[in-house]
Amino acid sequence: MKQYDIIINGGGMVGATLACLLASSGRKVAVIEAREAPKFIDDSEYDLRVSAISRASQNALTKAGAWDDILAMRASPYEVMDVWDEAGDGNVRFEAAELGEPELGHIIENIVIQRALTDALNGNSNADLICPAKISDFNVSDNNVLVTLENGNTLSAQLLVGADGANSQVRTLSGIDIDRDDYGQSGLVAVVKTEKPHEATAWQRFQSTGPLAFLPLSDGSSSIVWTLPADRADYYLSLSKTDFKAALAEALDYKLGKISRVGKRGAFPLRGSQATPYVKERIALVGDAAHTIHPLAGQGVNLGIKDAVELADLVANSTGDLGGMKLLRRYERARRGDNVITMRAMEGFRLLFGHSATSVISARNFGMKMFNQIPLVKNEVIRKAMGL
Ligand SMILES: Cc1cc2nc3c(=O)[nH]c(=O)nc-3n(C[C@H](O)[C@H](O)[C@H](O)COP(=O)(O)OP(=O)(O)OC[C@H]3O[C@@H](n4cnc5c(N)ncnc54)[C@H](O)[C@@H]3O)c2cc1C
Numbered sequence: 001m002k003q004y005d006i007i008i009n010g011g012g013m014v015g016a017t018l019a020c021l022l023a024s025s026g027r028k029v030a031v032i033e034a035r036e037a038p039k040f041i042d043d044s045e046y047d048l049r050v051s052a053i054s055r056a057s058q059n060a061l062t063k064a065g066a067w068d069d070i071l072a073m074r075a076s077p078y079e080v081m082d083v084w085d086e087a088g089d090g091n092v093r094f095e096a097a098e099l100g101e102p103e104l105g106h107i108i109e110n111i112v113i114q115r116a117l118t119d120a121l122n123g124n125s126n127a128d129l130i131c132p133a134k135i136s137d138f139n140v141s142d143n144n145v146l147v148t149l150e151n152g153n154t155l156s157a158q159l160l161v162g163a164d165g166a167n168s169q170v171r172t173l174s175g176i177d178i179d180r181d182d183y184g185q186s187g188l189v190a191v192v193k194t195e196k197p198h199e200a201t202a203w204q205r206f207q208s209t210g211p212l213a214f215l216p217l218s219d220g221s222s223s224i225v226w227t228l229p230a231d232r233a234d235y236y237l238s239l240s241k242t243d244f245k246a247a248l249a250e251a252l253d254y255k256l257g258k259i260s261r262v263g264k265r266g267a268f269p270l271r272g273s274q275a276t277p278y279v280k281e282r283i284a285l286v287g288d289a290a291h292t293i294h295p296l297a298g299q300g301v302n303l304g305i306k307d308a309v310e311l312a313d314l315v316a317n318s319t320g321d322l323g324g325m326k327l328l329r330r331y332e333r334a335r336r337g338d339n340v341i342t343m344r345a346m347e348g349f350r351l352l353f354g355h356s357a358t359s360v361i362s363a364r365n366f367g368m369k370m371f372n373q374i375p376l377v378k379n380e381v382i383r384k385a386m387g388l
Contacts, residue, residue, distance in 0.1 A: 004028045004157040005322055007147055009135055009170045013110060014287030014304035015163025016117035020064035021312035023126035030155055033131040037118040038111035040073050046191045047109040048266050050215060050223045052298030054105050056387020057305040069116035070108060076218040077103035080201040085353065087361045090368030094382045098375065105386060107215045107223060135169060145282045145323065159323035161284050168289035171275055178275045185210055186233035186267040187295055188226040192248065195257025198222050205252055206353040211296045212251050225295055233267040270294055272343050278332045282323035286311060291339045294346040297385065303339050310334045
């Protein structure tokens with residue numbers, strides 16, 4: 001049986017970040033990952049799944065030893081974010097230049113982040129990536145957690161971390177509950193080319209059915225996330241490319257002109273959730289295993305990476321039991337508030353922009369205009385979202 005300080009189930013963006021941070025601080029870590037790491041092929045088409053990565057996450061990925069690799073593969077900085085309401089003239093524009101920053105963040109394919117983190121993990125002698133592999137069972141005792149893999153191998157550690165996504169196996173096997181709010185919505189994603197240049201701007205139009213975001217990519221194309229009621233998303237997926245392009249250009253009010261090209265399309269169900277609690281004796285949940293939020297402000301993985309940073313810091317500063325409740329409660333106290341507030345804020349925006357009553361439309365457009373005219377407040381909000 002192999003012994004570690006910490007075993008992480010799930011080597012996605014959050015689990016792999018945590019593993020790299022822990023291994024760099026000298027802890028022995030095993031990562032159990034069900035799927036082979038994705039390959040990145042130079043000059044390939046952009047992948048469907050991208051994330052808007054904040055400065056705080058960039059700093060964490062730098063510390064994890066992955067950022068330079070990410071830049072060497074592919075990352076698209078964006079300098080402006082322009083948000084407006086389909087039902088009025090309210091508009092909010094965030095500009096990196098106003099903050100004295102080179103960019104607001106980077107749009108990066110999830111597979112690129114994953115690839116760079118996997119390479120960093122493989123290069124660290126304190127980390128073992130066990131892949132493809134799955135846990136069949138685990139047993140928590142006073143001193144350790146004993147993990148049995150489906151191939152019969154056993155590992156032990158002081159702490160088992162569930163970083164295994166929204167349907168977390170560790171969460172389920174631990175009997176940890178989850179509060180779920182199914183939005184009945186899907187995020188339709190695709191990579192498209194537009195008639196007009198995107199100007200390194202993330203464009204977001206709030207429609208009554210949900211926001212439509214165009215995220216700028218370095219080759220001039222845009223990655224879209226179109227939040228829609230699930231049946232509308234299915235309908236748009238079923239359209240021919242020609243009809244889809246026409247519907248999409250109209251949905252963005254032709255801000256970037258016509259859509260000249262569309263690649264693959266996909267849709268993902270959207271739900272908000274919070275595990276209660278995030279921790280149990282010798283068990284901790286991070287990332288989507290602990291919480292999911294609406295993608296309208298692109299914060300999901302950024303919150304997960306903050307979980308990873310917090311847990312890694314607590315472990316690095318600990319001389320005691322890494323799976324004891326003292327450390328784990330501190331982790332939960334540090335992270336739950338931020339995650340819940342962000343989730344509620346996203347839900348608030350979703351509901352506010354879903355209203356079609358004239359009084360609500362007038363009020364929110366007035367609010368957007370006022371907000372846009374007070375740089376002090378506006379810049380503070382965007383600084384917080386960037387993690388500055
Ligand atoms: C349409 C859409 C757009 C989004 N856009 C953004 C954005 O712009 N910015 C942002 O910050 N967030 C965004 N998000 C959210 C973001 O994608 C998630 O928050 C993020 O992927 C969570 O990362 P994770 O590592 O916690 O979980 P996951 O990405 O789900 O990774 C979990 C890992 O665990 C592995 N795994 C699962 N089960 C097991 C098992 N039983 N055993 C072993 N391994 C297992 C999986 O193979 C995977 O590698 C978006 C989400 C959606 C749906």
